[in-house]
Amino acid sequence: MSLQGDRTRALYQKGKQYIPYGVNSNFRYWGDDDTLVIPRGEGPYIWDADENRYIDYRLGFGPIILGHNHPYVTRRVQEALQDGTVFAWMTPREVELAERIARMCGVDKVRLSNTGTEATMHALRIARAYTGREKFIKFEGHYHGMHDYVLFSTASAQKAALGSRRSPIPQQISSGIPNHIREYVYCLPFNDFEMLERTVTAHWGELAAILFEPMMGNTAGIMPAPGFLQKIRELCDQYGIVMIMDEVKTGFRIAKGGAQEYFGVQADLVTYAKALGNGFPIAAIAGKDDVMMTVHPGQVSHGGTYTGNGIGTAAAVAVLEMLEKEPVIESTIANGKRMMEGIGRILTDAGIPHSLSGAPAMFGISLGSDQPPTDFRAYLDSDHGLYEELSYALIHRGVMPDADGREPWFLSYSHSAAVIDETLNIFEDAVREVARGYKGSPKPAIEVVE
Numbered sequence: 039m040s041l042q043g044d045r046t047r048a049l050y051q052k053g054k055q056y057i058p059y060g061v062n063s064n065f066r067y068w069g070d071d072d073t074l075v076i077p078r079g080e081g082p083y084i085w086d087a088d089e090n091r092y093i094d095y096r097l098g099f100g101p102i103i104l105g106h107n108h109p110y111v112t113r114r115v116q117e118a119l120q121d122g123t124v125f126a127w128m129t130p131r132e133v134e135l136a137e138r139i140a141r142m143c144g145v146d147k148v149r150l151s152n153t154g155t156e157a158t159m160h161a162l163r164i165a166r167a168y169t170g171r172e173k174f175i176k177f178e179g180h181y182h183g184m185h186d187y188v189l190f191s192t193a194s195a196q197k198a199a200l201g202s203r204r205s206p207i208p209q210q211i212s213s214g215i216p217n218h219i220r221e222y223v224y225c226l227p228f229n230d231f232e233m234l235e236r237t238v239t240a241h242w243g244e245l246a247a248i249l250f251e252p253m254m255g256n257t258a259g260i261m262p263a264p265g266f267l268q269k270i271r272e273l274c275d276q277y278g279i280v281m282i283m284d285e286v287k288t289g290f291r292i293a294k295g296g297a298q299e300y301f302g303v304q305a306d307l308v309t310y311a312k313a314l315g316n317g318f319p320i321a322a323i324a325g326k327d328d329v330m331m332t333v334h335p336g337q338v339s340h341g342g343t344y345t346g347n348g349i350g351t352a353a354a355v356a357v358l359e360m361l362e363k364e365p366v367i368e369s370t371i372a373n374g375k376r377m378m379e380g381i382g383r384i385l386t387d388a389g390i391p392h393s394l395s396g397a398p399a400m401f402g403i404s405l406g407s408d409q410p411p412t413d414f415r416a417y418l419d420s421d422h423g424l425y426e427e428l429s430y431a432l433i434h435r436g437v438m439p440d441a442d443g444r445e446p447w448f449l450s451y452s453h454s455a456a457v458i459d460e461t462l463n464i465f466e467d468a469v470r471e472v473a474r475g476y477k478g479s480p481k482p483a484i485e486v487v488e
């Protein structure tokens with residue numbers, strides 16, 4: 039049964055006439071029958087063009103930490119609009135935002151950007167300029183945005199083309215990337231201490247950076263093995279490599295100070311976006327004084343017409359004010375735990391092997407085995423088909439996770455205990471439906487879109 043009602047279908051078809059595949063990001067394309075059109079959201083809810091209400095756990099792929107259309111953020115942005123938006127000069131709000139980020143995240147310096155893609159692109163350039171080296175390490179199943187250097191072995195990669203675990207092949211996941219760019223990246227399985235050490239000791243003289251997601255925000259919330267982030271820190275210190283923690287999904291979400299606080303590891307550079315703006319476009323590159331000061335005007339480029347623009351900056355100041363004055367993170371964590379426990383209990387009672395991984399504000403569910411995956415390759419062995427079936431059963435009942443289990447479930451401050459309990463009732467119903475046909479053997483994997 040299609041997810042589209044009549045009005046949604048009509049709008050989608052009209053959009054498709056002018057917008058390739060009817061979407062402005064390929065990740066939003068669920069096929070011609072299931073791609074939705076969402077005119078509005080409020081708190082934990084979104085409504086489609088046919089007025090069907092969903093409790094939203096995609097939350098725009100993570101930015102919504104307070105709830106959709108949060109009144110305080112909206113008001114602060116409206117106030118800021120009265121002042122104008124872009125002057126190609128510094129504004130007082132940028133000073134306030136940088137000071138807040140520095141205080142909350144324990145970083146020395148901050149530069150603003152607009153998207154996570156821009157932030158990781160600039161961080162990589164800074165690392166290259168700082169070290170005078172060109173290559174970097176990233177991990178399989180980690181996603182860092184849309185620029186060419188990082189579109190290798192992301193969560194959209196095909197397992198068969200990743201090569202052997204002991205000598206992984208960087209898999210270019212889009213056409214249109216110049217072939218030679220592959221030479222700049224080593225892609226390794228996450229949580230493999232030995233592979234990491236071997237690669238660094240063999241190639242450190244050419245390595246500018248180790249770029250990573252502290253937990254796998256694009257592969258089912260897989261957590262770092264105990265000591266793995268510390269190992270990255272150690273190797274970066276030992277060999278003069280810049281440690282770039284990509285906190286685009288974890289920042290201002292899994293803890294007030296993000297993954298650096300959560301895992302107790304301080305990186306050289308950190309990238310933020312998503313939750314920083316609760317849905318308004320804003321990002322940041324932050325880090326240690328000497329590394330950040332590499333962006334010397336006339337020597338190393340960083341900039342952009344809209345960096346520090348009035349709208350994104352005002353939204354971010356408002357979000358961080360909320361995080362500091364209200365128990366946003368504490369409450370989201372408490373409700374996330376309630377949700378994870380409930381989901382685990384329901385799946386156990388239904389006899390469906392599963393594991394949950396991640397932090398309460400952002401967690402993943404892997405089906406088909408009780409053994410939690412520790413890297414991307416292991417996750418690909420889980421039962422994607424069953425997960426997709428379950429998510430569609432949920433969506434038809436008004437609960438909206440992503441249909442692709444690599445994308446975590448996100449929670450916001452607006453997901454109250456009552457909303458969680460309503461979700462769990464629906465979850466129980468949906469599990470009952472899919473459990474009826476469950477035979478224990480994996481179903482075919484879903485198609486990958488990028």
Ligand SMILES: Cc1ncc(COP(=O)(O)O)c(C=O)c1O
Nearest residue numbers: 153154155181182183284286287
């Ligand atoms: C960890 C991570 N880094 C970077 C990005 C890119 O951010 P944006 O979509 O804002 O360009 C994403 C997007 O999902 C992400 O999850």
